[in-house]
Amino acid sequence: MTTHTGAEAGSAITITEGPRGVPLLGNLPAFGKDPLAFFERLRERGDIVRWRFGPSPALFIAHPEHIGELLTEVENTFDQPDLGIAIRTLLGNGVVVAKGRDWRRKRSLVQPSVRPKQVRSYAATMAECAVALADSWDDGRRIDIKKEMAALTQLIAVRTIFGADTAADAEAIGRAMDVAQQEIGAELSGIGALLPDWIPTPGRARIKRATAVIDAEVARVVSRHRDGGEDRPDLLSRLLTARDETGAHLSDREIRDETVTLYIGGHETTSSTLVWAWYLLSRNEKVRRTLTEELDRVLADHEPGYDDYASLTYTQAVVKETLRLYPTIWLLTGIAKEGATLGGTPVPPGTRVWSSQWATHRDPRWYGDAEAFRPERWLADDDAEPAEKIPEYAWYPFGGGPRVCLGTRFALVEAVLVLAVLARRYDLDVEPEEIRPVPSLTLQPDREVRARVRARGRAGARDGRDGVTAPLESGGGR
DSSP states (O other), X not given: OEEEEOSSGGGOEEEEEOOOOXXXXXXXXXXXXXXXXXXXXXXXXXXXXXEEXXXXXXXXXXXXXXHHHHHHTBTTTEEOOOOOHHHHHHHTTOTTTOXXXXXXXXXXXXXXXXXXXXXXXXXXXXXXXXXXXXXXXXXXXXXXHHHHHHHHHHHHHIIIIIOOOOHHHHHHHHHHHHHHHHHHHHHHTSGGGGSOTTSXXXXXHHHHHHHHHHHHHHHHHHHHHHHHOSOOOSHHXXXXXXXXXXXXXXXXXXXXXXXXXXXXXXXXXXXXXXXXXXXXXXXXXXXXXXXXXXXXXXXXXXXXXXXXXXGOHHHHHHHHHHHHHSOSSOOEEEEXXXXXXXXXXXXXXXXXXXXXXXXXXXXXXXXXXXXXXXXXXXXXXXXXXXXXXXXXXXXXXXXXXXXXXXXXXXXXXXXXXXXXXXXXXXXXXXXXXXXXXXXXXXXXXXXXXXXXXXXXXXXXXXXXOTTOOSXXXXXXXX
């Protein structure tokens, strides 16, 4: 069944009725069972689909034009929704969660720390940590890629955000973050999404305990920074010295919230992207061969650095295509305010509008052979046009509009440099079992991702390893 709405005949859009659902819970049981498949089914029904999240009416949007309206009109006619007690417990009121004037103030204070100039200064740390990991691998060794990438990106995050270099920092925060992610995913897709904040549940108790560990670690590092007194180049030091237009610093609580937000953006998202990249590369020998040919040609006899990023076009395409098929952030929502419209049609205030990167990124209308891993689709031809004409907001792994992820550049540079360091020396042959994505705070593999390390001929382990003297600490609690 479809309904047509709109004030004028030329501007009306078609709203498709979604599955009926059940009393009180609406479509929550189907959503909770498999959110990714649920959103794909809604996408197949139409570009705008009416469904019920519990007892509340909601809209699902799949067309890039409408997704762009949602993302670009946040703070105007769409509002940042309440993301639930589980996410708020972890993120506090950081820049991802904050609204209105508070959001604008925090964004202005955090943004200078992740501008391209600052990302350039972090790139050396990213590459050095990746080289240390490569030096610790041996030909023929079996590894858990999920654990290895988590340990690597944790160490990069600890060094770039905290300026610290002890495995204890990464391990304690990593274990707690694992618990928090699991509980957020369980609450988002279960009955907990409908429960009032004041109702205690075992999952909420676990996320509170995990958050307490994270808070204690952050407080300890903040105290160490303040006691040290020296000028540090890390993100935390920049947050501690940042001032708003009134000359005020971020409070201790705000420092904590922004530090955790940056940690998730700099570690969790990149770790997941790298795992999925290795998984996809292992299943496509042609792509893997093209990737390594570029690495050999561009890098020759040196390890990658920030200045190589622009030249590693195929490596960038591998990362972009990985983020298309396995977007780390898989769900975005907004709440319609007075005056909100989609396709020229008014949306009642209070309506929750949902979009899913997973569903839109796999829409065959925008991508040829949409389920295939084809990095070439992102490469420009001789006329500097992409191989496929992909609409704006048909690819939005970092969101978009005024609330686009501040760490986008950091995450892309980190993923490309790490992949370049490791793939230049090794192929990772992932075991053939299918790995399924699990939607939690980010999109994670459902199990260990086991692989055998296979050294490449000219890029294998060698002497003179670019001055890196310490191997990567294993750990991370994964």
